[in-house]
Amino acid sequence: EIVLTQSPATLSLSPGERATLSCRASQTISTFLAWYQQKPGQAPRLLIYDASNRATDIPARFSGSGSGTDFILTISSLEPEDFAVYYCQQRSSWPPFTFGPGTTVDIK
């Protein structure tokens, strides 16, 4: 099973700041990685797929990069609605599909 680790666990930032979230895979997964955003009481929403492709209707301030084992989600300038939990997920080797433990982006 491929294990995903995310860092940091919590990121405290102010609106307008840049957020950089990391996801590391226990073995190489090429670019078979996605990022999801989840707000309290809501379902997750797909942000980025195949490491760097924005999903439908996702703003350009969200970008993804990486390949192999190391991946980054960048939010170029945080908007108030971006404070949420972010999960990475791999589909390189399944089942199971695995998620990272999440990074919480909260307001400083």
Added chain:
Amino acid sequence: QVKLVESGGGVVQPGRSLRLSCAASGFRFSGYGMHWVRQAPGKGLEWVALIAFDGSETYYADSVKGRFIISRDNSKNTLYLQMNSLRAEDTAVYYCAREEFLGSWLDYWGQGTLVTVSS
């Protein structure tokens, strides 16, 4: 627009069974694989099961294999999760989600239904 609505959650005693449903609308349900993903209270996301667009293939997490059954009725645009021999650790919000093709990303999610396993 794509809509997924889960139902069937509730409080159930350990060892008992429960069946969840996910009603789909706004897209051609029979053309998409479907997943169940769960989230224990205050915890992260855990993938549970996948069924191919035509029901010909199913896959399960080890934690539920042999206890849960994923199925679908394409004539009713509905996905199911039959959960047997429930345990306290199955307590979670259960989400259904659509994938674009077998093993792809989860592009639409329902709002979830809460299952609580407790005596």
